[in-house]
Amino acid sequence: MKNNIKMGSGVPNLGPMGPLVTEGEVSLLYDIHESIGQGSFGEALLATRKEDGLQVVIKRVRIAELSEKEREDALKEVKLLSQFNHSNIIRYFECIVEDGALNIVMEYAEEGELSTVILDRSEKKRPYSEDQIMFMFVQLLLALKHVH
Structure with a gap:
């Protein structure tokens, strides 16, 4: 599966489910509070959805710094997360591309992993x-x- 994400060129369509990734400004939809985790490709941010006050985690992956294979893997993760709907699995809400980063918005588990x-x-x-x-x-x- 080839998915080349270039800022300003639209968003990838990951199959029959339609576009799972949209371009936008995270700050218009979410208030970001603090970083709660760091990884080799990005960080996890605690945020609040402005629409309803729901606390979420935004996993920010710097796709501009990834190889093509790593970008494909990141998009596969988004596709997989979007397909899960189970009370024992962290819920996926959306994914927003902004400034060379995938912002994967997920349910916040207050107790942690x-x-x-x-x-x-x-x-x-x-x-x-x-x-x-x-x-x-x-x-x-x-x-x-x-x-x-």
Whole structure:
């Protein structure tokens, strides 16, 4: 799949679902508060949707700095995220291209990543009960079933 994103040249169409990526100004739709994570290709920003006050995370990927293969992978991620609709999977809202960056807007999980929550609890010597572990395991399996 070839998807060359060039600012000002429109947006890629990723198949029968229509354009999943739009060009625009993130600041018109969202108030950005702070960076809550950093990665090799971008950062995660805590933001509020102006329309309704919903807290979201904007994963900002600097596509201008990526190779063609990495850009294709980023677009595949957007397409995949847009197809998931399950209570145990972080919800995707939209993706906006602005100033050489993909801004992937997703649900904000206040408690953070599951792995971080589990490790934090382990470090505090507060193990989960068997029932809690079984509940989390079943929820993970349900999410995995939805993805496949």
